[in-house]
Amino acid sequence: MKLDVSDALSHPGQEYRFSGTQAIADQEISGDRVRLDDCETEGVFMADEDGNIAVRGKLRTVAHARCANCLAEAQSEIENEFDEVFQRNGDPEDDEIFAYEGHEVSLDKLVMSYAVMALPIRFLCREDCPGFEYRDPDAEPSEPGIQFPFAGLRQLLDNNEEV
Ligand SMILES: [Zn+2]
Numbered sequence: 806m807k808l809d810v811s812d813a814l815s816h817p818g819q820e821y822r823f824s825g826t827q828a829i830a831d832q833e834i835s836g837d838r839v840r841l842d843d844c845e846t847e848g849v850f851m852a853d854e855d856g857n858i859a860v861r862g863k864l865r866t867v868a869h870a871r872c873a874n875c876l877a878e879a880q881s882e883i884e885n886e887f888d889e890v891f892q893r894n895g896d897p898e899d900d901e902i903f904a905y906e907g908h909e910v911s912l913d914k915l916v917m918s919y920a921v922m923a924l925p926i927r928f929l930c931r932e933d934c935p936g937f938e939y940r941d942p943d944a945e946p947s948e949p950g951i952q953f954p955f956a957g958l959r960q961l962l963d964n965n966e967e968v
Pocket residue numbers: 872873874875876877929930931934935936
C-alpha cells in the first residue's frame with residue numbers, strides 16, 4: 806500500500822487522510838505458520854518542513870494459525886495503532902527507521918511490523934480448549950473431511966510396532 810505524498814510535501818503541516826487494505830505474507834512464528842487476512846488500514850499523514858512524513862493510524866486484520874493445545878484451526882483478531890515518521894531519503898536498509906524517497910511512501914513494512922507485533926503469543930481454538938490429553942483418541946472426527954492431525958504419525962508408530 807502506497808501513499809502519494811506530493812500534495813503533503815507542498816503543504817507541510819497539513820493532514821491528509823488515507824485508508825486501504827494490504828496483503829501480508831504468511832509469517833513463521835516460533836515454528837508455527839501464521840496466515841493473515843488482508844489488513845484494513847486507515848489514518849492520516851503529514852509532511853514537516855524537512856520533507857519527513859509522519860504517519861499515524863490503526864490497522865485491523867484476522868490471523869489464522871493452529872491452536873497451541875489441540876492443533877485445530879484457530880484465529881485471532883488483530884488490532885494495532887501506529888505513529889511513525891518516514892525519513893526522506895533515509896537508508897532503506899536500516900531496520901531502525903522507516904524511510905522513503907521521491908513522492909511515494911510505502912506502508913508495506915510498517916503494516917507488516919505492526920500486525921506481527923500484535924500477534925498473540927499462542928493461538929487457542931477457544932478459551933477453554935482442553936487440549937490433547939483429554940481427547941478420546943478413538944473418537945471419530947465430528948465433521949467429515951476433518952482429519953485427525955496425528956493420524957499419519959500414529960500410523961507410522963503402528964507400523965514400527967509390527968516390525
Ligand atoms: Zn484447541
